Amino acid sequence: MKRRIKLSLQRLIGNLFEGIFPSYLNAPHGLEFDELRQYQPGDDCRSIDWKATAKTGKLHVRMKLVDKRVTIVFLVDKSRSEKFGSFRNTKEEIQSAILSILVHAASEAGNEIGFITFTDRIEKYIQPKAGEKEALIHIKNILHETPAGNRTDLNRVFTFLHENVLRPALVFILSDFLAPYNYEQSLKTLSYLHEVIPIIISDRMETTLPYARGFLTTRDIETGDVKSPDILTAWKKPLPYLTLLRKLHIDHVTLLTDEGEEIWTKRISEFFDRRIRRGGRRRR
Numbered sequence: 208m209k210r211r212i213k214l215s216l217q218r219l220i221g222n223l224f225e226g227i228f229p230s231y232l233n234a235p236h237g238l239e240f241d242e243l244r245q246y247q248p249g250d251d252c253r254s255i256d257w258k259a260t261a262k263t264g265k266l267h268v269r270m271k272l273v274d275k276r277v278t279i280v281f282l283v284d285k286s287r288s289e290k291f292g293s294f295r296n297t298k299e300e301i302q303s304a305i306l307s308i309l310v311h312a313a314s315e316a317g318n319e320i321g322f323i324t325f326t327d328r329i330e331k332y333i334q335p336k337a338g339e340k341e342a343l344i345h346i347k348n349i350l351h352e353t354p355a356g357n358r359t360d361l362n363r364v365f366t367f368l369h370e371n372v373l374r375p376a377l378v379f380i381l382s383d384f385l386a387p388y389n390y391e392q393s394l395k396t397l398s399y400l401h402e403v404i405p406i407i408i409s410d411r412m413e414t415t416l417p418y419a420r421g422f423l424t425t426r427d428i429e430t431g432d433v434k435s436p437d438i439l440t441a442w443k444k445p446l447p448y449l450t451l452l453r454k455l456h457i458d459h460v461t462l463l464t465d466e467g468e469e470i471w472t473k474r475i476s477e478f479f480d481r482r483i484r485r486g487g488r489r490r491r
Contacts, residue, residue, distance in 0.1 A: 211476050212308060212309070212312050212472060212475060212476050212479070215476050215479035215480055215483065216309070216312045216313060216316075216479060217312075217316055218479075218483050219479045219482050219483055220277050220316075220318070220377060243256055243259050243267050243268070243269060244267065244268060245265055245266065245267055245268075246265070246266035246267060246268050247268075250268050251268075254268040254269050255267070255268055255269075256268060256269045276316070276317050276318050276319065276337070277318055277319070277375075277376065277377055278318070278319045278321065278335045278372065278374065278375075278376040278377070279313045279318050279319065279320050279321070279335070279376060279377045279378075279379070280320075280321040280322070280323065280335060280368065280372055280376050280377070280378050280379070280401075281306060281309070281310070281320070281321070281322050281323070281378075281379050281381065282323050282325065282364055282368065282378065282379065282380045282381065282382070283302065283306065283322060283323070283324045283325070283349060283381050283382075284302070284325065284326075284359060284380075284381060284382035284383065285324045285325065285326050285330055285352070285354040285356075286325075286326045286327070286354070286356065286357060286358055286359040286386075287326075287357040287358070288359065288383055288385050289302060289382075289383065289408075291410060291413070292410060292464045293410050293411070293412040293464065294410070294411070294463075294464045294465035295464065295465060295467075296464045296465075297464065298383055298408045298409070298410060298464060301408050301462055301464060301471065302381050302408050303350050304468055304471065305381065305406060305408075305462065305471060305475070306346060306349075306350075306381060307346055308472065308475075309379060309475075310342050310343065310346055311339075311343070313342075314337075314338070314339035314342040314343070315339055317337055318337065319335035319336055319337050320335060320336065320337070320338075320342040320345075321333055321334055321335030321336070321372070321376075322345055322349060323364055323367065323368060324349055324352065324354070325359075325360070325363065325364040325367075326354045326355070326356030326357060326358060326359060326360070327356045327357070327358040327359060327360040327363065328355065328356050328360070328363065329363065329364065329367050330352070330354050330355060330356070331349070331352065332367070332371065333345050335372070335376070358386075359382070359385060359386035359387075360386060360387065360389075361382070361384070361386045361389075361390040361393075361394070362387075362389045362390035362393045365390055365393035365394050365396075365397050366393045368397060368401075369393065369396055369397050369400070372401070375400055375401055375402070376401050376402070377401070377402050377404070378397070378401045378402065378403045378404065379404050379405075379406060380403065380404070380405040380406065381406050381408065382405070382406075382407065382408070383407065383408050383409055383410075383413070384405070384407050384446075384448040385413065388447045388448075388451075391451055394451065394455065394457075395455055398455055398457055403457055404457075404458065404459070404460070405448075405452065405457065405459040405460075406459070406460055406462065406475070407448075407459055407460070407461045407462070408461075408462050408464075409461055409462070409463055409464070410463070410464045410465075411463060411464075411465065458478070458481075458482060460474055460475060460478040462474065462475075
């Protein structure tokens with residue numbers, strides 16, 4: 208499954224940035240075998256797969272993934288709410304596992320990898336750079352660092368990224384998106400230049416309420432504030448970040464703390480596959 212994620216990520220990069228980078232993803236000559244397809248006029252005869260041709264009775268060529276390198280930036284939420292988990296895992300544990308899988312997949316292909324860890328401030332900025340070994344060291348340091356802040360400010364990190372990464376990049380946002388709703392304009396601005404993929408790590412206890420009448424006393428894990436919202440009102444109110452992502456036509460994937468690694472990796476792989484079938488970047 209992890210190998211499938213690697214191949215899907217490479218194919219996704221080619222589809223998203225096809226208009227920016229001159230090389231074409233499925234080329235006869237490349238780094239790694241991708242797929243077989245039927246011969247088309249103009250294909251290099253040296254790429255013909257004679258075994259598949261003999262088996263099917265039609266000319267087939269071997270397609271490979273070309274060496275297409277892009278900038279990939281991971282925005283990693285280090286706020287206190289990431290330590291919450293009412294089921295088998297905390298959100299932070301899922302975040303760590305997914306970050307490791309994606310960075311392995313991205314760095315092996317030679318892409319430039321950068322990191323921004325954030326809370327209600329920018330905790331650390333590691334500029335995009337190629338090198339698998341160095342990227343893995345950065346992951347280890349990120350997972351063990353103690354943040355200075357407790358709260359979440361998505362607007363600050365979106366603005367910071369826009370000001371510091373000036374060429375088109377693939378941006379993964381690993382967060383629960385439980386933050387003040389002050390980032391609509393900054394996310395919109397960010398999505399015009401970059402391809403943004405939110406990976407929302409969520410716990411059902413935070414987003415799902417029983418359908419009942421009454422009030423529920425809650426304490427914010429980041430601020431310590433105590434509130435008693437009306438359950439029916441809260442139940443009918445959509446999550447603001449989901450409404451915004453639909454409005455901006457930004458696809459996202461949601462992972463839950465009561466799911467295992469096999470489900471997370473399958474969901475991410477299927478998400479990449481859907482994006483590939485859809486084609487290149489959406490014009491916003």
